[in-house]
Amino acid sequence: xxxxxxxxxxxxxxxxxxxxxxxxxxxxxxxxxxxxxxxxxxxxxxxxxxxxxxxxxxxxxxxxxxxxxxxxxxxxxxxxxxxxxxxxxxxxxxxxxxxxxxxxxxxxxxxxxxxxxxxxxxxxxxxxxxxxxxxxxxxxxxxxxxxxxxxxxxxxxxxxxxxxxxxxxxxxxxxxxxxxxxxxxxxxxxxxxxxxxxxxxxxxxxxxxxxxxxxxxxxxxxxxxxxxxxxxxxxxxxxxxxxxxxxxxxxxxxxxxxxxxxxxx
Amino acid sequence: xxxxxxxxxxxxxxxxxxxxxxxxxxxxxxxxxxxxxxxxxxxxxxxxxxxxxxxxxxxxxxxxxxxxxxxxxxxxxxxxxxxxxxxxxxxxxxxxxxxxxxxxxxxxxxxxxxxxxxxxxxxxxxxxxxxxxxxxxxxxxxxxxxxxxxxxxxxxxxxxxxxxxxxxxxxxxxxxxxxxxxxxxxxxxxxxxxxxxxxxxxxxxxxxxxxxxxxxxxxxxxxxxxxxx
Numbered sequence: 001x002x003x004x005x006x007x008x009x010x011x012x013x014x015x016x017x018x019x020x021x022x023x024x025x026x027x028x029x030x031x032x033x034x035x036x037x038x039x040x041x042x043x044x045x046x047x048x049x050x051x052x053x054x055x056x057x058x059x060x061x062x063x064x065x066x067x068x069x070x071x072x073x074x075x076x077x078x079x080x081x082x083x084x085x086x087x088x089x090x091x092x093x094x095x096x097x098x099x100x101x102x103x104x105x106x107x108x109x110x111x112x113x114x115x116x117x118x119x120x121x122x123x124x125x126x127x128x129x130x131x132x133x134x135x136x137x138x139x140x141x142x143x144x145x146x147x148x149x150x151x152x153x154x155x156x157x158x159x160x161x162x163x164x165x166x167x168x169x170x171x172x173x174x175x176x177x178x179x180x181x182x183x184x185x186x187x188x189x190x191x192x193x194x195x196x197x198x199x200x201x202x203x204x205x206x207x208x209x210x211x212x213x214x215x216x217x218x219x220x221x222x223x224x225x226x227x228x229x230x231x232x233x234x235x236x237x238x239x240x241x242x243x244x245x246x247x248x249x250x251x252x253x254x255x256x257x258x259x260x261x262x263x264x265x
Numbered sequence: 266x267x268x269x270x271x272x273x274x275x276x277x278x279x280x281x282x283x284x285x286x287x288x289x290x291x292x293x294x295x296x297x298x299x300x301x302x303x304x305x306x307x308x309x310x311x312x313x314x315x316x317x318x319x320x321x322x323x324x325x326x327x328x329x330x331x332x333x334x335x336x337x338x339x340x341x342x343x344x345x346x347x348x349x350x351x352x353x354x355x356x357x358x359x360x361x362x363x364x365x366x367x368x369x370x371x372x373x374x375x376x377x378x379x380x381x382x383x384x385x386x387x388x389x390x391x392x393x394x395x396x397x398x399x400x401x402x403x404x405x406x407x408x409x410x411x412x413x414x415x416x417x418x419x420x421x422x423x424x425x426x427x428x429x430x431x432x433x434x435x436x437x438x439x440x441x442x443x444x445x446x447x448x449x450x451x452x453x454x455x456x457x458x459x460x461x462x463x464x465x466x467x468x469x470x471x472x473x474x475x476x477x478x479x480x481x482x483x484x485x486x487x488x489x490x491x492x493x494x
Contacts, residue, residue, distance in 0.1 A: 169354035174344040175368045
């Protein structure tokens with residue numbers, strides 16, 4: 001057995017112990033029943049779903065890491081991007097057509113840029129398309145960009161609906177469509193950034209960020225784990241900001257006509 | 266003959282199945298003031314919004330200064346054809362912030378202009394640095410008119426500019442509008458008040474069933490009599 005295989009074996013949790021988790025869930029099911037909280041069904045479904053999805057992902061990642069083929073890495077990332085694009089805009093009520101495509105494209109640019117910088121310039125991974133780096137980091141960046149775009153989309157749509165009079169008053173002073181929407185775009189961007197900024201503010205104080213926790217648990221020195229976490233946080237800020245801002249500009253443009261009018265929904 | 270500043274030719278505007286304007290013709294020459302009457306929902310506001318190019322007609326064409334509205338840059342057009350909506354919009358900040366906000370490339374009005382314009386509508390210039398969100402409904406209305414007048418527009422499109430004003434300010438404001446028109450401008454003013462229509466002393470037109478018809482003094486009296494029984 002090689003050294004790294006030994007480390008891996010010592011870190012592994014046997015399935016028999018892992019199944020103790022099922023007992024915890026069972027305990028909560030009993031509790032919910034006993035206190036008549038009524039969340040047995042959603043808890044059961046969510047737990048099963050989560051367990052199955054994560055197990056499946058474990059096998060898929062193992063296969064991807066073993067194959068180390070660039071086309072597989074990027075196809076996986078594209079599938080993740082497509083799902084994120086659909087999810088980001090699915091909850092915002094009345095939407096203009098094509099908004100989920102806009103979300104997908106802008107998140108692709110924001111996350112792609114951030115991923116390229118992180119993996120190539122900062123980490124310098126080999127091979128350059130190393131699936132161990134591209135896929136997990138890409139997933140983290142996409143997840144956060146998705147929340148950002150989702151918040152941005154909801155906020156801007158609401159603001160435009162509520163502030164039509166204000167926007168048109170600005171247009172009537174000779175402002176361009178984008179100038180007239182700018183204060184709303186800026187407010188929506190700030191709203192989109194709040195979760196990311198909050199997590200930056202409390203990083204290490206209130207909670208150890210997830211990736212750092214994982215690395216420390218698997219035996220990496222905390223100082224190295226911190227360095228990786230800093231890289232990820234910077235990458236997150238970049239991808240959330242770029243994705244949200246591009247998305248907001250594109251969404252604003254969809255609400256405007258070439259004659260600097262606010263489109264009637 | 267003074268030049269025609271605004272013209273609508275066979276303008277039709279629909280919202281879904283509802284026809285609000287059905288072939289409206291209107292000419293507004295320099296030095297002319299037209300008072301627009303009509304019941305709520307008759308399409309008065311739509312007509313003003315079309316002239317400010319906030320929306321497009323479904324049929325027909327609109328002209329400013331002899332050229333189709335569509336041939337003007339909408340931003341430049343809206344500084345020459347100033348539309349003030351019925352609900353006054355006050356932006357966050359002071360009165361000064363509200364009056365000096367201009368798009369890039371436009372010079373903000375001078376202190377002297379601000380003071381003169383505020384005095385003309387009966388707002389004390391000492392209040393320039395006060396928070397504009399504290400203004401009353403009538404004061405907001407006057408602030409919005411001042412903001413439009415500071416652009417030195419050639420045409421004023423005013424949607425019930427005096428609806429929240431007391432009689433004294435009503436008189437002051439209508440006099441100001443008349444003076445602007447007399448100095449070579451033009452105005453299209455919506456009102457529901459017989460008194461304001463009389464004070465404005467312009468040509469009166471009634472918008473009903475999507476059509477615009479001129480009203481003589483007697484027909485006006487009949488309209489207001491019916492409106493407020």
